[in-house]
Amino acid sequence: MSVLNGVQVHTDCIYFRGDIPCKPNKESGYQCGNCPVYIPVLKRILIIKLGAIGDVIRTTPLLRKIRTTYPQAKITWLTHTPAILPKQEIEEILKFDLAAILYLQNTQFDILFNLDKDKEACALHDSIQADQKFGYTLKNGVAYPSNELANHKFLTGVFDQLSLENKKSYVEEIFEICGWQFNYEEYIFDNHQDKGFSWPFDHSKPLIGLNTGCGDRWTTRLWSDEKWIELIQLLHQENYTVVLLGGEQEDARNTRLQEATNALYLGYFKLEQFINLMYQMDVIVTQVTMAMHIAIALQKKMVLLNNIFNPYEFELYQRGVIIQPDKECACFYRGTCKYGTSCMEDLPASKVYQAVKNTLHQPVITPAPPIA
Structure with a gap:
């Protein structure tokens, strides 16, 4: 504690800012000398x-x-x-x-x-x-x-x-x-459900989100349009609503897929809105990319398509399944396939379709409570 001109100042308080009034002062008029919410940083x-x-x-x-x-x-x-x-x-x-x-x-x-x-x-x-x-x-x-x-x-x-x-x-x-044992602590993440985003979904039918891209660095992860089309057709036979997901880079592909299958494509959005769009889904199908991390953080059921990475790397918290090609991948952590084509083409759409069905009907894992 310091005293300046007879006024107590707790620079060690978790709320104290130093450049502007702290939240307790701004909202309740408290000052350090008699603040009932003073919390020293330990x-x-x-x-x-x-x-x-x-x-x-x-x-x-x-x-x-x-x-x-x-x-x-x-x-x-x-x-x-x-x-x-x-x-x-x-x-x-x-x-x-x-x-x-x-x-x-x-x-x-x-x-x-x-x-x-x-x-x-x-x-x-x-x-x-x-x-x-x-x-x-x-x-x-x-x-x-x-x-x-x-x-x-x-x-x-x-x-x-x-x-x-x-x-x-x-x-x-x-x-x-960090010197700790991992006990399945969940991610902490904002689903932006309070931002007023509105979506034209009929939630009486399962919403299956397909994230069709994977960025520029590891293009060996990409699945062809033909595979996505076959998967969408199988999902439509189950009367599922298929929603195409992605950013600006996936816009052309998702537009093609929409035209070929009549899957729902709403366009690409800024990150907050994209996160909230993903939050609406019942199951998300994605490759190893940013959308995978978002899906895990949102505690969504997921089917993860993987070929070039060690599958043990990914913690899905018992809410997802990892599906890999029938052919063993020979391009571990490689951005291009040394054989000129990706083993992802050896991943049948029917295998992914069955994984979506199985994952959709899995019991919901109770999410972790917020930090007290």
């Missing part, structure tokens, strides 16, 4: 997870563990994609830029979790003051485990042979890096 924790949107989303289960382990922690998260994070669960969300770096390098933390192997993230691990550090540091100018807890995840990332042998999911691995 742990200052920094998470560095810059990465792609999907990687940021699938790191959010850590927030549940942090809150139960350190209930009076102030959490700061540094990322390239701050808009995707649950603002109600994180005291301070920072976009990676010079201002954020200067601030962080002049702030003392109790715990730092660096979960990225990007050189800039590892450099921050080394330059930010923290009593305990977990994750990745720099050694000889490249990423390296900060301590032995990160050894397993590090090694599976640099040797394909070890990656193929791995039986741990990504979420299990990041919990391990």
Whole structure:
């Protein structure tokens, strides 16, 4: 506590801002000297997870563990994609830029979790003051485990042979890096159901969302139009409503599929609206892409089409199934097929159709309660 001109100031309070009035002062007129909601920060924790949107989303289960382990922690998260994070669960969300770096390098933390192997993230691990550090540091100018807890995840990332042998999911691995055991903590994510989005769906029939794209990096994941058309026709025979999902990059494909099958395609949307559209679905069929992470975060039933990745990497929380081609994939973590064609063409539409039916009728897994 400090006293300025006879006024008490609790800079250690979880609500205190320093540049503007805090929420209790603004809403209730409280001041530090007699504030009934004063909560001292007992742990200052920094998470560095810059990465792609999907990687940021699938790191959010850590927030549940942090809150139960350190209930009076102030959490700061540094990322390239701050808009995707649950603002109600994180005291301070920072976009990676010079201002954020200067601030962080002049702030003392109790715990730092660096979960990225990007050189800039590892450099921050080394330059930010923290009593305990977990994750990745720099050694000889490249990423390296900060301590032995990160050894397993590090090694599976640099040797394909070890990656193929791995039986741990990504979420299990990041919990391990932080010194914790993963107990199926759920993602924390906003479904944007309160934003007033309106959709022309008849919910008396099952809504099956088909996310037809997978980005530019790993094009070996793509399934052909012919396969999607065959799947849509099979689903229509069950009187399911098929909804085509994707972004601007998938617009041409989804338009073709709509014209060929009369599946429902509403266009592409900004991220918040796309998330809410996915939330309306009963089952989502997707390849390994951002939509997969969103579907898991929304606690949706899912059929995941996979060929080039280790299937143990994905934690579906017993709400989904992973379907792979009948032909064994020979292009592990490759962006192009070394045989000139993708083994995804050896994944029958009938196999995916049956997986959708089975998944649709699985019992609903009780979702995790919100953080108290």
